[in-house]
Amino acid sequence: MVKSKLRIIPFYTGDETLDEALKNKKSISLLWLEVLFNDYISWESYLAIPEIKSAYEKACVWYSNFRTLIDSTTKRRPLKNREGKIDDREYRKFLEALNFVAG
Secondary structure, three states: OOOOEOOOHHHHHOOOEHHHHOOOHHHHHHHHHHHHHOOOOOHHHHOOOHHHHHHHHHHHHHHHHOHHHHHHHOOOOOOOOOOOOOOHHHHHHHHHHHHHHHO
């Protein structure tokens, strides 16, 4: 059972814990934003869970592409550098979450 507290997902779906989020398809689709902006959770310890591993990899790609912007507005620990393409259709979600955590 994973009871870690979430920062981003509760405002979109109401799921308060990672355990709840992993049971909700909408929350799973937002999990990469949670990984990207919530370093209070030790994501590396949950990489055996496929949904978290996928979200972690995606968050690393976004972090690598927007490192300067993320580091200047948040105080998170760095994520691993990952090469990859970002989906431009998700850019608005990224900016919305960044604005939320920076505010």
